[in-house]
Amino acid sequence: MESAIKTIVTTYLSSARGKENLDGKTFQKLVKKQLGGIMEDADSASAVKEMQKGLDDNSDGKVSFQEYLTLVGYLANAMSERKCGTDAEAS
Template sequence: MESAISTLVTTFAKCSRGKESLDSKSFQKLVEKNLGGVMEDTSNTSAVKEMLKGLDDNSDGKVSFEEYLNLIGYVANSMSQRKTGCNPDAS
């Protein structure tokens, strides 16, 4: 698990070039390069821009590390549901 956390932190730092947040272009590259195997439309610029808007809690047009972690949590939860066959939203 330590390795996974280190990878998350290192990936963000590398893509943000040491800055506190990812701009739109950096976020697009991160998603395309690192999440294409677990998410759809990662090469669709407009879909990724919509994703950024959904993550951007403070509406600054960027994705902070905390906002990035929200994305990681969403992706991890989706993967968990697929692996276990559970859908907590289903009634």
């Protein structure tokens, strides 16, 4: 668990490159490179832009660390539901 949290933090920080927030282009790269294996629309610029708008609580056009954590939580929850659904069907 500790290494997973470190990975989440370092992935954001390395993508942000010393800035507090991810701009649209940087967020697009992060999603495509880091989340393409678990997100269907990671290659779709328009889908990622819509996702960014949905995450952008303060409407500044950027993704803060807290907003990024919202995405991570959503993805973890979706993955958990898929795994639980699969396990329930196998029983």
